[in-house]
Amino acid sequence: MTIEPIYSKEWITVNEADTKVRVSRFHFRKTNDLFEQILFALNNDDLAEQATALRFIRDESLNESEFKILTPAIINIAINGNTDNLILARDRLIRGGFNRDYIIREKLTPMFNDFLKTENQYIYRRLAELLFFLNYKELRKRLMEKCKDSKDKNIVNIYTEFTEKYDF
Template sequence: MTIKPIHSKEWISVKKADSKLAHSLFDFRKTNDLFKQILFALNNDNPNEQITALRFIRDDSFKDLELEILTPVLINIAVNKNTDNSIFARECLVSSAFNHDHIIREKLTSMFDDLLESTDQYIYKRLAELLFFLNYKDLRKRLMEKCKNSKNKDIVNIYTEFTKKYDF
């Protein structure tokens, strides 16, 4: 005797929506302007659109040329004040789909001085987290020196926090 599964109407509704989403994602991946659409969503100030694009980036692989275009945008999002999207962008940068470390290092190094010009403690904190996860010790050291010598006590606190918490 087999028991017939009993599912709530909410469960059935979720399963149907999940199936529709999977089909939509499959169809979207086949479009000619997928990369342009993702780039547009990332550059949009709408956090919901950004997070949708970040999911695509995290789950898909891209060509080197596309990664060269995406990487600076992802770095900017990763050091942004929006913590949810920052975390997601950081995950994209360190994910297996983004296994092109030379591109990330090159782009981050070229952006680094501009990021250090900021006086925003949140940018410094997100940058420190990103550098920790990417394991870029030389850039971490430069950032920590800048934090340690800052006149802003909140930025000095980042130095104190990160040197205690992590191997900086």
């Protein structure tokens, strides 16, 4: 005797929504302007669109040229972004950049000076965290020197915290 499973209406709703998302993703992958739409969403100020694009590319396999184009937008979100989105962006850089570290370094290095010019403690902190995760010692050293020599005590605190806590 087989007993038919009894699911709650909430489970049925979630399962139906998940099916719709998977079908939509399948059809979206087949569009001609998929990459342009993702790039537009990443550069958009709409945080929900950024998060959707970051989750989409997290689950997709990007080729090298696509990764090169998307990397500056992803770096920008990882440094300047909303706290929820910066976690998704960091994850994409750290995990998605596997075997493509040279692309991230190539794109981050020219952006680095612009981040330093901000003299913003939040940007400096996020940049320090990203540089730690990516293990970019020479850029970390430059950032820590900038923090150490700052007139802003909050920025100096970043230097103190990171040099005590990590191998900077």
